Amino acid sequence: xxxxxxxxxxxxxxxxxxxxxxxxxxxxxxxxxxxxxxxxxxxxxxxxxxxxxxxxxxxxxxxxxxxxxxxxxxxxxxxxxxxxxxxxxxxxxxxxxxxxxxxxxxxxxxxxxxxxxxxxxxxxxxxxxxxxxxxxxxxxxxxxxxxxxxx
Numbered sequence: 001x002x003x004x005x006x007x008x009x010x011x012x013x014x015x016x017x018x019x020x021x022x023x024x025x026x027x028x029x030x031x032x033x034x035x036x037x038x039x040x041x042x043x044x045x046x047x048x049x050x051x052x053x054x055x056x057x058x059x060x061x062x063x064x065x066x067x068x069x070x071x072x073x074x075x076x077x078x079x080x081x082x083x084x085x086x087x088x089x090x091x092x093x094x095x096x097x098x099x100x101x102x103x104x105x106x107x108x109x110x111x112x113x114x115x116x117x118x119x120x121x122x123x124x125x126x127x128x129x130x131x132x133x134x135x136x137x138x139x140x141x142x143x144x145x146x147x148x149x150x151x
Contacts, residue, residue, distance in 0.1 A: 021145075022138040024054065024116060026131045040115075050120035050128065052135075057113045059106060071104045071115065090136060099125055101132050105139050108146035114139060 025031075029043045029052065040055030060067050068089045072082060077100060080093040087110075092101040099122055104115040116135055120128050 021141050024135050024138055025052065026135075045120070050118065050124065052116060052118045054114075054116050056107070057115065059111055059113050061110065064106075067113065068104075071102065071113065094122070095119065097122060099128070101136075103136050103139060105143065107143045112146065114142050114145075 025043050026045070028046050029050075030046075032042050032044050034040075034042060039057070040053040043052045043054070045051070064086075068084055071089055072079070072091045074095075076095060078094045079091050082091045083089070087106040088104060090101070090103040092099065094100070098119050100117065100119045102115065102117040104113045106112070107114045116139060118128070118132055118135070
């Protein structure tokens with residue numbers, strides 16, 4: 001799992017010139033040092049008020065609905081938007097004074113979830129809408145970015 005995650009992060013941040021995969025990190029955002037044992041890479045906006053986490057986790061064959069529930073629901077969040085399909089889930093809403101947006105797409109033949117999560121102040125909703133939409137749409141490009149053993 002760690003290898004798959006490392007591949008995803010490499011693709012998110014350091015794509016070779018010939019690659020056609022889009023960068024998901026908003027322009028000007030920087031990766032911050034991860035806490036020990038953290039699951040994912042964290043990126044922060046220039047002003048430090050918004051952040052994004054990118055991670056890849058194992059999917060549970062035969063339990064996709066349970067997986068999606070686990071990806072969707074968190075304590076202290078008010079969900080105002082939720083959409084699900086066979087291969088993805090997206091949720092957004094409020095966490096205190098912030099907006100959150102979380103999207104997970106199945107990848108690697110249904111064995112992994114690629115997840116992004118953004119959090120930003122409510123006052124920045126209009127400014128962030130286009131970036132959130134672009135990131136959500138670009139995620140599908142990573143459906144086959146898998147650990148070597150799964151290719």
